[in-house]
Amino acid sequence: MVSDKLAKLLILQDRDARHGQLLRQRESIPAEREKARASIAAEEARRKENADALTRLEVEREELEGRVEDLEEAIRKYQTQQLQVKKNEEYGALEHEIATARAKISETEDEELNVLEAIDHKAVANRRDEEEIAERIRVFETELKRLDEAEREVEAAIETGRDAVKAAETDVDPALLESYRFVKTQVKRPPYVVALNDGRCGGCHLKVSGEIESGARKGHDVVRCDNCGRIVYFQR
Numbered sequence: 001m002v003s004d005k006l007a008k009l010l011i012l013q014d015r016d017a018r019h020g021q022l023l024r025q026r027e028s029i030p031a032e033r034e035k036a037r038a039s040i041a042a043e044e045a046r047r048k049e050n051a052d053a054l055t056r057l058e059v060e061r062e063e064l065e066g067r068v069e070d071l072e073e074a075i076r077k078y079q080t081q082q083l084q085v086k087k088n089e090e091y092g093a094l095e096h097e098i099a100t101a102r103a104k105i106s107e108t109e110d111e112e113l114n115v116l117e118a119i120d121h122k123a124v125a126n127r128r129d130e131e132e133i134a135e136r137i138r139v140f141e142t143e144l145k146r147l148d149e150a151e152r153e154v155e156a157a158i159e160t161g162r163d164a165v166k167a168a169e170t171d172v173d174p175a176l177l178e179s180y181r182f183v184k185t186q187v188k189r190p191p192y193v194v195a196l197n198d199g200r201c202g203g204c205h206l207k208v209s210g211e212i213e214s215g216a217r218k219g220h221d222v223v224r225c226d227n228c229g230r231i232v233y234f235q236r
């Protein structure tokens with residue numbers, strides 16, 4: 001049992017703590033939201049990377065195809081020249097050029113086949129990846145919706161909590177409320193009002209002086225721990 005005055009102060013402390021907890025909860029939401037957004041951006045980057053890799057292969061294939069067309073065009077030119085030359089060695093030189101170009105065409109077409117194969121593999125891999133990417137994005141988007149909802153809920157709870165704190169404050173003895181507010185500015189972490197346990201402060205866990213202990217035992221209004229400054233009370 002504690003005195004009526006103290007009981008009212010403890011109610012205030014409880015509501016204060018709850019309110020503080022809600023404020024921290026709200027504060028953590030933007031970082032969580034940022035994390036989900038960054039995850040979505042990472043998935044989208046992966047999707048783009050996949051698409052770009054496929055495009056690069058397609059460009060490569062087009063280049064090889066263009067090279068084959070150029071070589072075919074060169075062969076047709078050599079063949080036309082062959083019709084016009086008079087000397088055998090000139091004809092032979094053109095024949096050699098044509099053979100070289102044909103070898104290059106065959107080489108390029110082999111390369112093109114390899115690239116075509118790579119395109120097929122990449123397309124299959126991209127489709128498989130895309131399913132996973134889309135699924136993960138869905139999960140993060142759901143998380144974002146959940147965070148919006150959580151934020152709305154916590155905002156409402158903060159409003160209600162603030163009213164509850166104000167109501168509790170009006171119930172507390174003014175002098176005691178002033179001390180409580182002062183202690184809040186002095187002590188880093190709640191709780192600010194703690195029971196003595198075996199002569200030890202329930203906040204810093206150090207033994208208080210005999211004077212403090214007896215003051216608390218007598219039920220004096222404001223008795224503070226001589227180590228940490230918290231308001232201490234004796235629990236009967």
Ligand SMILES: [Zn+2]
Pocket residue numbers: 201202203204205206225226227228229230
């Ligand atoms: Zn203490």
